[in-house]
Amino acid sequence: MPIYLDFNATTPIAPAVLDAMLPFLREQYGNPSSGYALGRAAKDAIATARGHVAALIGAEADEIIFTSGGTEANNIAIRGTIEPNGGKRVIVTSTVEHPATDEPCALLAEQDYTVHRVNVGGDGRIDVDGAQRAIRDGAGLVTLILAQNETGVLQPVAEVATAARGHGALMHIDAAQAVGKIDVDVKALGVDLLSIAGHKLYAPKGIGVLYVRRGVRTQSVLRGAGQETGRRPGTENVASIVGLGEACRLAADRLRENGAAQMAALAHDLFARLQREIPDIALSGHPTARLPNTLNVLFPGVSGRAVLDACPQVMASTGSACHADREEASAILRAMGIPEHKALGAVRLSLGATTTARDVEEAANALTEAWRKLGK
Numbered sequence: 359m360p361i362y363l364d365f366n367a368t369t370p371i372a373p374a375v376l377d378a379m380l381p382f383l384r385e386q387y388g389n390p391s392s393g394y395a396l397g398r399a400a401k402d403a404i405a406t407a408r409g410h411v412a413a414l415i416g417a418e419a420d421e422i423i424f425t426s427g428g429t430e431a432n433n434i435a436i437r438g439t440i441e442p443n444g445g446k447r448v449i450v451t452s453t454v455e456h457p458a459t460d461e462p463c464a465l466l467a468e469q470d471y472t473v474h475r476v477n478v479g480g481d482g483r484i485d486v487d488g489a490q491r492a493i494r495d496g497a498g499l500v501t502l503i504l505a506q507n508e509t510g511v512l513q514p515v516a517e518v519a520t521a522a523r524g525h526g527a528l529m530h531i532d533a534a535q536a537v538g539k540i541d542v543d544v545k546a547l548g549v550d551l552l553s554i555a556g557h558k559l560y561a562p563k564g565i566g567v568l569y570v571r572r573g574v575r576t577q578s579v580l581r582g583a584g585q586e587t588g589r590r591p592g593t594e595n596v597a598s599i600v601g602l603g604e605a606c607r608l609a610a611d612r613l614r615e616n617g618a619a620q621m622a623a624l625a626h627d628l629f630a631r632l633q634r635e636i637p638d639i640a641l642s643g644h645p646t647a648r649l650p651n652t653l654n655v656l657f658p659g660v661s662g663r664a665v666l667d668a669c670p671q672v673m674a675s676t677g678s679a680c681h682a683d684r685e686e687a688s689a690i691l692r693a694m695g696i697p698e699h700k701a702l703g704a705v706r707l708s709l710g711a712t713t714t715a716r717d718v719e720e721a722a723n724a725l726t727e728a729w730r731k732l733g734k
């Protein structure tokens with residue numbers, strides 16, 4: 359049986375999530391805007407889901423907007439908040455963002471906004487002094503990834519948020535990879551906006567959330583009817599919203615039951631097994647400020663893609679891209695100052711709620727064997 363170690367790419371839908379969704383794909387098909395019982399049932403289900411999402415991140419239910427995913431949530435946060443909240447045309451972000459942040463920022467840069475991309479150190483963490491200097495340049499919005507999707511590195515968001523608040527800038531975080539894996543609390547972090555992607559926490563693809571702190575104004579990227587208090591028009595994706603609500607409820611249970619520590623122990627075991635057989639293998643990113651499930655490992659002397667090609671029983675990813683028949687190392691690892699030849703050895707192994715100790719043992723053996731087969 360192949361072993362799935364790509365939970366940062368996407369997760370399977372949890373059985374309880376699917377069970378919660380099915381009635382809304384069958385008999386409970388009402389439009390939540392309809393006034394009769396069938397519509398009210400859909401509306402009530404959305405309200406329950408909103409409560410579960412809010413509870414997971416320490417927010418109020420009316421601060422939760424359902425979107426079509428993490429990408430849309432980031433787009434509303436980045437493109438739809440600066441104008442209605444003071445219009446200061448400077449955005450601060452980092453060099454290790456997901457394209458769902460990078461591209462909206464690039465679009466604004468074409469429209470006469472100034473975008474400061476703050477560097478990260480070799481550990482993948484943003485330079486806080488650099489961020490503070492950029493914020494003092496008149497920032498209207500700071501947007502940072504909370505947990506980097508390739509490396510799992512966590513950014514010092516609370517520190518940056520304090521600086522943002524001190525200078526009247528909004529603070530947005532892309533928490534798509536963090537929510538459900540570690541405790542995330544909007545008040546403790548001091549953020550105004552936060553994005554969630556359902557398919558990273560055992561809900562379906564195509565559903566997400568933007569948390570908007572009370573008092574922060576957003577301008578919808580879409581124009582239409584008044585759903586989601588006008589902030590995200592369009593008939594609600596009821597079944598997926600219900601699924602995301604259930605997934606958030608399950609995530610809260612998992613985290614309460616020490617799920618993050620158990621995940622970290624499994625990931626630690628996987629890296630220790632690889633390191634025993636491949637002494638020069640390295641882990642990229644900060645050793646402790648990281649997600650418990652993500653290992654970005656650098657295989658020495660070979661390309662990560664070649665390792666995975668030689669090891670079809672492990673489903674994982676590399677951050678590299680193929681351009682004109684040439685493999686290019688991950689831009690995220692390069693931004694961390696990792697030389698091209700080392701960064702090409704990267705493989706991202708991301709564990710999930712269904713990963714077992716046996717999966718870890720078998721994956722470690724298979725990856726080691728593949729690396730050996732490549733002649734090292």
Ligand SMILES: Cc1ncc(COP(=O)(O)O)c(C=O)c1O
Nearest residue numbers: 427428429456458507534535555
């Ligand atoms: C950090 C991060 N942000 C945003 C997204 C995009 O989310 P979605 O696929 O729901 O649009 C992803 C998914 O790959 C991600 O990892």
